[in-house]
Amino acid sequence: PLECLWLDIDYMDGYKICTFSEERFPQPGELMTRLRRKGVRTVAIVDPGVKKEGGYSLYEDGKSLNAYVHGVRDEVFEGEVWPNPAVFPDFCRKEVRSWFGKEVADFYLQRGLSGIWCDMNEPALFHVEGKTLPGACRHGKKLHAEVHNLYGYLMCKSVFEGMLRSKPVEPPFIL
Numbered sequence: 001p002l003e004c005l006w007l008d009i010d011y012m013d014g015y016k017i018c019t020f021s022e023e024r025f026p027q028p029g030e031l032m033t034r035l036r037r038k039g040v041r042t043v044a045i046v047d048p049g050v051k052k053e054g055g056y057s058l059y060e061d062g063k064s065l066n067a068y069v070h071g072v073r074d075e076v077f078e079g080e081v082w083p084n085p086a087v088f089p090d091f092c093r094k095e096v097r098s099w100f101g102k103e104v105a106d107f108y109l110q111r112g113l114s115g116i117w118c119d120m121n122e123p124a125l126f127h128v129e130g131k132t133l134p135g136a137c138r139h140g141k142k143l144h145a146e147v148h149n150l151y152g153y154l155m156c157k158s159v160f161e162g163m164l165r166s167k168p169v170e171p172p173f174i175l
Helices: 028-037 057-064 094-110 144-166
Strands: 004-007 041-046 115-118
Touching: 028 041, 041 094, 057 094, 094 144, 115 144
Parallel strands: 004 041, 041 115
Antiparallel strands: none
16 A cells, blocks of 8 residues: 655756646645545655755745855855755754744645655765865854764754644654
8 A cells, every 4th residue: 555655856846945846746735635635645855955046935035044054255155966056054053944944844734745855964965075065164153064964963853843833733754
């Protein structure tokens, strides 16, 4: 029996988290409702890399909050992962965790998903030595080298707390 459907990155519109491809998922909320009625839960993958694209609301909201990790010259660090270019939330800051967690929880829970698969949160990067954020990137006053091992945990904590606030009657499922 099928108990859960896991959605990998191809459900997104152009690898942008908090989106669904209109071609592949024209009515995601209706689909999730029909699946849930049949006893099938749905979990979607979410990566921390936010596509840097003008007009993309998640990117724009994070930009207005100055929510992203900075490089060595205090510019917002840009890297390449599935979205290219991508920027990365600074989960070391409570207000960023709160913002990101709320955005993710609201988007996916409103469409009937049951959980979030937090992935690529080393955070992974393509085409750079070490395949992650450079150690000199800044999370507030901390270097990435100092908080590298916390990044994935803090992303998961952000999403967990966002889901708990959005739907307190159902325990959040985070992978």
